[in-house]
Amino acid sequence: MNIVGGVRFLGLRVLNKILFNDVKIGLTSSIYKKPIIKTKNGGKVRIGPRCGFEKCELYAVDGGEITVGQGSFIGSDNLWVCRKRICVGERCSIAPK
Numbered sequence: 001m002n003i004v005g006g007v008r009f010l011g012l013r014v015l016n017k018i019l020f021n022d023v024k025i026g027l028t029s030s031i032y033k034k035p036i037i038k039t040k041n042g043g044k045v046r047i048g049p050r051c052g053f054e055k056c057e058l059y060a061v062d063g064g065e066i067t068v069g070q071g072s073f074i075g076s077d078n079l080w081v082c083r084k085r086i087c088v089g090e091r092c093s094i095a096p097k
Contacts, residue, residue, distance in 0.1 A: 026051065
């Protein structure tokens with residue numbers, strides 16, 4: 001399931017959007033530069049309110065769960081593959097190098 005395949009997110013502000021049962025994006029999150037967010041075999045992605053995303057790839061597979069807390073920012077060129085759990089706290093910034 002590829003979010004970017006059906007919706008263009010260049011500079012889009014998301015307003016309390018539930019994209020699929022296994023991908024939820026919180027209130028007023030900003031998504032830029034076509035991030036890829038995929039789930040497979042029961043994986044889940046939960047993105048809190050007021051988060052920012054650039055070109056990154058998030059994959060939750062085999063029942064894994066990715067949770068990003070309120071006000072966090074995920075920068076370009078990050079690749080996450082989760083089989084158990086990845087949890088990012090509130091107001092965290094993750095950028096390359």
